[in-house]
Amino acid sequence: MKSGVATRLRENPSEVSIEEFGVTVLHNFLNIWGGCRLPATKAGPLLDAVRTIHPQLSVVRNQNLLEAKLSQPPLSKLIPRSYDSLRLLGATGSTVTTKLLHLLNPEFFVLWDGNIRTVACSKLGIPKSRDDGETYGQFMLMQQREAEEVVRDFRRDNQGNPADYISAKLGYDPPKSLVRFLDEYNFLQIRLHGSCPFPPRWVPGT
Secondary structure, three states, X not given: OOOOHHHHHHHOHHHOOHHHHHHHHHHHHHHHHOOOOOXXXXXXXXXXXXXXXXXXXXXXXXXXXXXXXXXXXXXXXXXXXXXXXXXXXXXXXXXXXHHXXXXXXXXXXXXXXXXXXXXXXXXXXXXXXXXXXXXHHHHHHHHHHHHHHHHHHHHOOOOOOHHHHHHHHHOOOOOOOHHHHHHHHHHHHHHOOOOOOOOOOOOOOO
């Protein structure tokens, strides 16, 4: 993403113009990277939606998925409200909504799409067609538990952060966050129908 646009969007979205948002966020991030098919006319409504919910997201500005107290107020209320507000104000679907939330805090908000949501709803024991902030909040809690399990397993025989370790092994610079690796794992689980291949030898414990 063009240097500076993401930072300004997170800190003060009023400093991002519709033209910048349309090219850098809508076209490059959502459509090209994210595989969405949004028309250029959506740039204005989506940017307005981000600007509207921005003040309430100050609570999570410096938080990450592992350490946040998701089950307690204010986050237990904030996550559903932010999801519902952004989706309603931006008149967009669940995929775009979580991609924008993730862009606003890539260490905190986990992405999902229709397929990931369907699988998550099945695991959570709720209707697969349910798509609202409450469901996304439960999904975030589930992803936090999985992230905690990953870190626990990694630190039995290693030190540091598993995301940094994997990033170094795969040559990612800058390193990817644990949230991004969770998203890639969710995607691969669906793509491979729940059957992940054998891990490389450098994976701890293999």
